[in-house]
Amino acid sequence: MHLFLLLIFQLPAANGQIDPEHCRYALGMEDGRISDEDLTASSRWYETTGPQYARLNCEGGDGAWCPEGQLEPSDSQYLQIDLRRLAFLTLFGTQGRYARGLGKEFAREYRLNYSRDGQLWKSWKDRLGKEVLEGNKNTYGVFSNDLKPPIIARYVRVIPVTRLSTTVCMRVELYGCPWEDGLVSYSAPEGQLMMLPSYPYISLNDSTYDGVHDKRKLSGGLGQLTDGVTGQDNFLKTRQYKVWPGYDYLGWRNDTPGTREYVEMEFVFDRLRNFTSMKVHSNNMFSRGVKIFSSVSCWFKPYLTASWELEPVSFSTILDDRNPSARYVTVPLNHRTARSIRCRFYYADVWMMFSEVSFQSEDIILPTQRPMMGSSAPEHGDRTMTTAPQTNNTTAPSASSTSDEGNTPILIGCLVTIILLLVIIIFLILWCQCVCKVLEKAPRQILDEEVTVRLSSCSDTIILQTPPVPPRSRHPPTGPTNTDPYYERVFLLDPQYQNPAMLRNKLPELSQSAEASACGGGYAEPDITQCTPHQSFNNNGPHYAETDIVRLQGVTGSNMYAVPALTVDSLTRKDISAAEFPRHQLIFREKLGEGQFGEVHLCEAEGLPEFLGEGSPLPNRDGRSVLVAVKQLRADATSQARNDFLKEIKIMSRLDDPNIIRLLCVCVSSDPLCMVTEYMENGDLNMFLSQREIESTLTHANNIPSVSLSDLLHMAVQISSGMKYLASLNFVHRDLATRNCLLDRRLTIKIADFGMSRNLYSSDYYRIQGRAVLPIRWMAWESILLGKFTTASDVWAFGVTLWEIFTLCKEQPYSLLSDEQVIENSGEFFRNQGRQIFLYAPPLCPPSLFELMMRCWSRNITDRPTFEGLYQALRPHVNQ
Template sequence: MEDGRIKDDDITASSQWHETTGPQYARLNREDGDGAWCPEGQLDASDLQFLQVDLRRLTFLTVVASQGRYARNGIEFARAYSLNYSRDGVIWKSWKNRLGSTVMEGNKNAYAPVINDLHPPVVTRWVRLIPRTELSTVCMRVELYGCHWEDGLISYSAPEGQLMPQPGLPTAILNDSTYDGAHQKRPLSGGLGQLTDGVVGLDDFLLTRQYPAWPGYDYLGWRNISMGADQSVEMDFVFDRQRNFTSMKVHSNNMFSRGVKIFSSVSCWFKPRPSSAWEAEPVVFHTVLDDRNPSARYVTVPLERRAASALRCRFAFADTWMMFSEVSFQYAPITLSFSKFPPRSSFPLGRHLVCYLLTGAEPSASAVPDDSKAPILIGCLVTIILLLVIIIFLILWCQYVCKVLEKVSRIRSGGVLARLIAIQSTDSHEYSDPHYERVFLLDPQYQNPETLRNKLPELSQSAEASACGGGYAEPDVTQCTPHQCFHSNAPHYAETDIVRLQGVTGSNMYAVPALTVDSLTRKDISASEFPRQRLLFREKLGEGQFGEVHLCEAQGLAAFLERDAAGRDRDGRAALVAVKQLRADATSQARNDFLKEIKIMSRLNDGNIIRLLCVCVTSDPLCMVTEYMENGDLNMFLSQREMESTLTHANNIPSVSPADLLHMSAQISSGMRYLASLNFVHRDLATRNCLLDRRLTIKIADFGMSRNLYSSDYYRIQGRAVLPIRWMAWESILLGKFTTSSDVWAFGVTLWEIFTLCKEQPYSLLTDQQVIANTGEFFRNQGRQVFLYAPPLCPPSLFELMMRCWRRDIPDRPSFEGLYQALRPHVRQ
């Protein structure tokens, strides 16, 4: 609604107060007309005035947002509303939540939007929003969130689910509680429900993914003796148009210890058109029963590319009970009518078949060769050609893999991990369903840690790949060690030639093009020399591979810098500063890198980048003096707070508001935009490296790796070399490629930290080895990679922005300029 994809002609209403409060003005955050849709007159609880939206095609609707308006004559908003929907424009259904309530919470004021997740989501084309209120004037602005319903399924029919009593265990209620069709004489007909909501049941059917819910909620189940003499379950599936079906995927429970198994066989009949009869010849599929693995799984039923607008499938029991949680269909375009071909007995062969396909004319009998060995000869030629194609493909693929892994074998300690973890392939196709993946990424309800635990069952069994061996082979510890895999003369990995600024932390704050750092002299450093004796040690903040970070008082710093805003606090006392100090025993290379880092930082001037105040480089040990932020780092700040609410105010609990989080996110994007404009690459962007002052101004720094508090955020290699793998893009871990786009990936993870209030580590359920194995899935790009779940506090639009940051292909990720423009409205002036 807000961005105009829904046109004015598709928005109607039962009435309107004035022309300037018509339905076309019911767009969230828009002030067109008089600012909203207002129905005629004052409404009471019995009125059924509605705002109707035509989505033009079937849509999987997951979220609805509402907003009021502030008018000259009063504050007008809907305190509650209902939602009706229709797939055909004739039959209207009332949405109800999982507990049966049809009324959704509305607005509490005239300006703040209220977002309601639809649990369960609905498949619809038309939507009606009906204000529910006491006698008052109501105005509404709305927004709808969802995606196009590509499956095309508009209804399914099935026997109603049953109760499953179990001695000593809760009774499992296996009905379709969200079904929106008719319940006549027990069968379900004409609707959609839990079999199409995208929620896959767990291995134990008594456990559910929803809360609150009853045991068995995620499954629709039946007992064999109640299904008649043939002991089978018959289901009809009706589609919006004729489709060429390739397969059907049924997610079925297999907890055989309690008498539940996947179906033993299924027979499917096809109806080409709604008015035609069922075809006589079914597709029959027999499953391979598994009495060893009790896990629920998808069963894929091939449908032989049969064209139909409806299917009738009969599932045969393999045990006492049969339970389904999801059913989806795959199809291909109908490209050729095979009924036009000649009978199989006279089907032309070889080049005559090609002639037939091109001209449509059957060859004459005289054109058929007399040589009876012609089919054998043709078969041999085709086989030879296929073998040659396969060999060429394998050669090209091996060359590509060798080039990739040649880079991996040259990994250095400051850049990338030398030992890769290669995930083993699995026979399970449970999560390869594109319908499930769409919902998994769309609705935060399904993005939870339990989903991650089920998403990667094989990660813990991943095998380590030998970087020295140059391929995804089983490791041979006799060939090389991680220490041997790092070389001091390893090449640079960024897209341009990169100067490595090792610094005191043993890592890099910035990686910059080599052309910006030439021969270094004292005149290259624009920061002033500060008297070392004026730095009074307060405490040690941490240490890295080549130095230490101290909290110090800098006496007379403001006067030295000739501006009061340089760091003096309100009482005029000595300024608190952070001092990075190079160790006395540091190598000449480390010393040179330290000076280069000073040169780069002395030229950075942005309100959201930590500022280099002065230096001490005329004598050893070398020091750089930077700003110190009173509120510490963002990770610690957020982890000690809760989301702002009435409870936090009443109990004086430290809290932050959603507006605070968006303001912080926008500032980080602004600072990174500045670095990107200079072609600087940070390499370690995270909340631990974002510092805050009293006014919640954020400045990006690089102290995280030097603090023991965050040692668990880094993967340690052979002593002190560490890598923030949970924030790194897949190409940085596997290929050693650090660019602004890999910083964009880390920015997405940083946003995720902010909207979880830093309460947990990214991929907290995965070990470091499993995280690395997951990056291998991004490299292979087979749809098995795992993303971070959507934080409950995160708006859907912002989570979509995170997902764009984590796109597999580098060109598809947004720029920091684009990210800043998206977040800019949330910057406080």
């Protein structure tokens, strides 16, 4: 019926794997996540003007960092910031010394130096070569500069610049996001000139490269291939102003010495990584003799001084002579472990042009590295690549020379040692084969963040504390365990939006009569309005209700959740229906998250399928242990936290639906109290879809992960089925989105709620000062303006979730609107004067399905469908 949709190519985005326009989060100067010990300076005037006081909007000490004495034009005094990890910096904000009205010092101009290793320092320049940035004009205002090109660095130095002898003081903040690729440098042949009759000067060089240019070779730096900006289909057009044609691409011609058969590039990373794929954004304007590469071969080495492994990963593309669009080509890297990668890209035509290169890798390094001593047999767990035959093109870039006879004893000793190590490794692999396979599928990168699922019930508590599904390597947290608090958007909301009372002032027409009308619409929450509980629609509408509630603190952290007032009394073991699991059969492997009173751990549960018996939700493991998530109450938890923990278990044990995360068993006969839930090793739906393209001939030929239109419809049906079940119990989810839909090994979707606690999705939430973190882009207008959360507002969020699914999660809802504009748009929904902005129809979405989305976003609650109706409307579209 919609077969033609399978042939639609995804239009290339304006930005690469990191979007510089959205990667704009405060990195921790103002809120203290960057500690004092990470701030140093070349000098300071007094102890009270040291580098620790250089925090934006803070008035500690004497109000700012001030270098010693009068600053001269020739001085290079600096403030140094250590971010503790590589970051992608897109914005820099500065402020003078206000000192509660007593300060007079500020920097009118400044420069930035940066370093990725703390040894080699580079000077930032804009795309036109200018180094000096505009500073402040007074002591109190914040002035921000966009960094174009962005900076990829761990260390940053701020160097105030003055034209006259004067006193200078500064406060600063850095904005950006973690650099997940971990790439610290790439080496490549220098870009070349193209001659066309109507374009006398087409330079395809890497104009922002910050490494060494020597003998037509680029080495030791990063540049346009990692700036987040992809080139257009027509490489003669650029996304930048006042630059030359071809600026966005690095290009080579096949008749130039050094690049005749192939272009060789070397990539160096911050640490040993387990690589899953490489993405190369390549131009394909074949009318100008430009095509994507025909094939690529990549070699690996685990540390920088090692020799290259003998066996490469090779990949051949299916050339496209019909579609001239630039596109990402995904090259599988088969989970090879390496610190450095060398790739040869082979020409398919006269020219080859790249604008972005990125890598996807897993933080957990698995024993999948191939032997380096000449064995070509793939190790256990490696995938076999189908490649085009290549003659002498896949020889290793460098080979070890024959050893002298005098080194024979040393070589024999090394071989014996290696053989013994291999025997030990094989034994370990056989022993933990099952566990390794599961872990390989789940890149666990967020180790210390709290993960919660919070649902509100009209008749009882529902707080689901579930294990986090570790995010993909894309997009976060990289490398070291990230315990930072949530990022905040740099765009600040009007202070009137900080609580519901001020929201009414922002929209004067939101009067008591309007609120009464809203209550009549069927939703109520006693802390905002005095609507009568258990109000309902007419006979044609669904029943939405909430009871009187009190507010309690979540056991594992900062989330507030609703508990009916009648259930606050203490609970005992007899109130819990979940079975008691032997504690000694839980083998703790690692901590997944923690909060104020509890922790979440990844564990092996020995004999769990047999313990659960017939009807177990777990697959048959032949007696082997399975991975589960265990939430454990701390020994120092308060009696209130203990009571809440038991309430949580009671409610979770009531949920029994194939599309809802499930409580398996508990350990509450002794301390510490524990609950055991399913572990979802295949990640969340947002991760899953954003790594895929719509199924087509091209995706099959290039082994690109893909999904079909039928797959997307089946996902929508599963989510609607799970929400139908929750609605039947009068549970209100409050945060339905693809990030909160988990997938098990059979790709069954289970609804949870932990996106709020993960930095990966921090940009999906708006933090209201002193209150909560809200997913405003998924929230109904009445939830934003009145704080009303009902099944009807969940229906609104379901419509946005459908929109995410049919855009393959390639962009954020209302991506062109800032957070404050999204909130203002909710006011337009309330006014209903035809000025509200709706999400556009995704190209993959059938018209009838988009009409269903629009009904979910109806201004009037009574016009929105029920989840039962949504399920019945979606189910016929799925091939049974």
